[in-house]
Amino acid sequence: MYTLTDLVAPLGLDRWQQADCWPGAVVDGIAHYPSTPPGPLRSPIDGCRHGELLPASVVEVRAAVGCASVAFEAWRNVPAPRRGELVRRIGDAVRARKRALAQLITLETGKIASEAEGEVQEWIDVCDYATGLSRQLHGLTIVSERAQHRLLEQWHPLGVIGVISAFNFPVAVWAWNAMLALVCGNAVVWKPSEKTPLTALAATALVLDVLHDFDDAPAGMVQLAQGDATVGALLAADTHVALVSATGSVGMGRTVARSVAARLGRSLLELGGNNAAIVTPSADLELAARAIVFAAAGTCGQRCTSLRRLFVHEDVAEKLQEKLVTAYQHLSVGDPRLPATLVGPLIDEAALNHMQAALMRAEHEGGHVLIGGGQVRAGGNVPGGGHYVRPALLAMPEQTDIVHQETFAPLLYLMRYTRLDDAIALNNAVSQGLSSAIFTTDLREAGAFIGPAGSDCGLANVNVGTSGAEIGGAFGGEKNTGGGRESGSDAWKNYMRRATNTLNDGNALPLAQGVRFG
Known part of the structure; x- marks a missing residue:
C-alpha cells in the first residue's frame, strides 16, 4: 500500500506544501495561497483526508492568463522542431516518474493501477507523437488562376490555450491538449477538476522542472489555476484566451461554449457519451x-x-x-x-x-x-x-x-x-x-x-x-458530445491559425476572376 506521503517528494509536491495546504494557482512558477476558504481533499478509496486546497482567486486567474500571453509572444518565434525538443524532454521526465504519478492518480480517482499507469503512458505517447509532429506542421502550395502567381497556406501559433479537464483522466486529457499546444507554439493555462488537484500540481511541477532547464522556454508558458466552475468561467470569458478546450459534462460544455461564442472566440468541446x-x-x-x-x-x-x-x-x-x-x-x-x-x-x-x-x-x-x-x-x-x-x-x-x-x-x-x-x-x-x-x-x-x-x-x-x-487517431464526437477533436490525426490544427498568402513574382498585376479595373 502507498499513501500520499510516499509520493510527495518524488513528484515535487513537497515544494508547495504549506502546513498541509496546497496552492490553488501556480503562476509563473510561483505558488499562490490566497485567502479563499479552503476545500478538503479526500481520496475516493477510503475518504482519507490529504489536506486542503486553496482555490485560485480572480486575481490569480487573470495573472495566469497575463503571464501566459507574454510568454506566447516569445515562444511563437521559437522554431517548431526546437519546441518539439522541449516536449520530448517532458516525455522523458514523465517516463522517469511514471509509477509515482500513476499511484497519485489512483489515490485521487480510485482507478486500478494498470489503468492509472495506462493513463500516464498516454501522456508519454502524446509527447512522442507531438515531437514528431513538430517537423510536420505542413501547409499547402495551391495553384493560382493568374500567371506568375501562387497561393500558400501556412499554419501559425494561435495564442493562449485554456484547458478545462475532468476528474476521470486527470493528466491524459490535459496532455493531449497541452503537448500539442506547446509544439504548435502556444502557451497553456490549465483548470483541472477540483476533484484531482494534486495530480494537476504534480504534472505542473514536472513540466516546470523541464522548462527551467530549457534555454528557449520563456517564463510563464505553462500556468495552473485550480478551483471550481468559477475558474473555468473566467477562462471562457477572457478575450486573451484564444481557444478553450473543455472536457466534461454536456451542461458544462454548453456554458463554456456560450461564453466563448459571445466574444467570438474558439472552443473545442469533448463532452458526454451515451x-x-x-x-x-x-x-x-x-x-x-x-x-x-x-x-x-x-x-x-x-x-x-x-x-x-x-x-x-x-x-x-x-x-x-x-x-x-x-x-x-x-x-x-x-x-x-x-x-x-x-x-x-x-x-x-x-x-x-x-x-x-x-x-x-x-x-x-x-x-x-x-x-x-x-x-x-x-x-x-x-x-x-x-x-x-x-x-x-x-x-x-x-x-x-x-x-x-x-x-x-x-x-x-x-x-x-x-x-x-x-x-x-x-x-x-x-x-x-x-x-x-x-x-x-x-x-x-x-x-x-x-x-x-x-x-x-x-x-x-x-x-x-x-x-x-x-492517441494516433483524433478523439471526440458529434451532437451533444460537442464536435471537438483532440490528440492525433490533424487535431493539431485546432491549436493554430491558418493564413492564406498570395505571392506575385511577375511584373503584371492581373486581377482574379478576370476583373478589369482601369
Missing part, C-alpha cells in the same frame, strides 16, 4: 464479452467512452447474456491499490446516488436487473469511507427515457434487436455521439456500421470496445 455496442449473429461472442465487460465496468464506468447501451441480436442474446452474467460474477471490487482488484470506487457519494436513482428509474420503466447494482460494504479488500458498487447489467424492454441519459457509473442496459438497420437507428437515437462499436464477422455488416448511413458517432469501432482509444 455509448452503444451492437452484437450481431455472426459475432465472436467470447471476444465480444471480454470487450463489453471492460468497456462497461472499467474505471467503474466513469469514462466518457464507457459502454452504456448494448443491442444484441435475438438469436444470440441468451448465450451472450449468460457469458456476461458469469463475467460480472467474477469482477473483483475493492481497493484499487491491490493487484487483484478490477473495479475501484465511484468518485464520490453524488455518483453513487445518481447510479441508484438510475437503477430505480430503469426498473420503473420495465427494466430487470440481471446482476449487480448494489453497494459493496466495507470489509476484506473493500475499505471503509469509499463508495463501492457492483457493476450492474439490466435487461430493458426497449430504449426508454433513462437509457437516453448518460449515468456516469457502471450501468449497462441490454436490449434485443431483429434487424441491423434497427440496431443502428437505436445507436443513433440518443443526443450524444461519442463512441460506438459493432461485433461481427460479416464484412457487409461492418461496412454498413462504419459507413455514411451507419453509426453517427465520432468513434465507430469493429470488434473493439467503445473505450480505450489510441
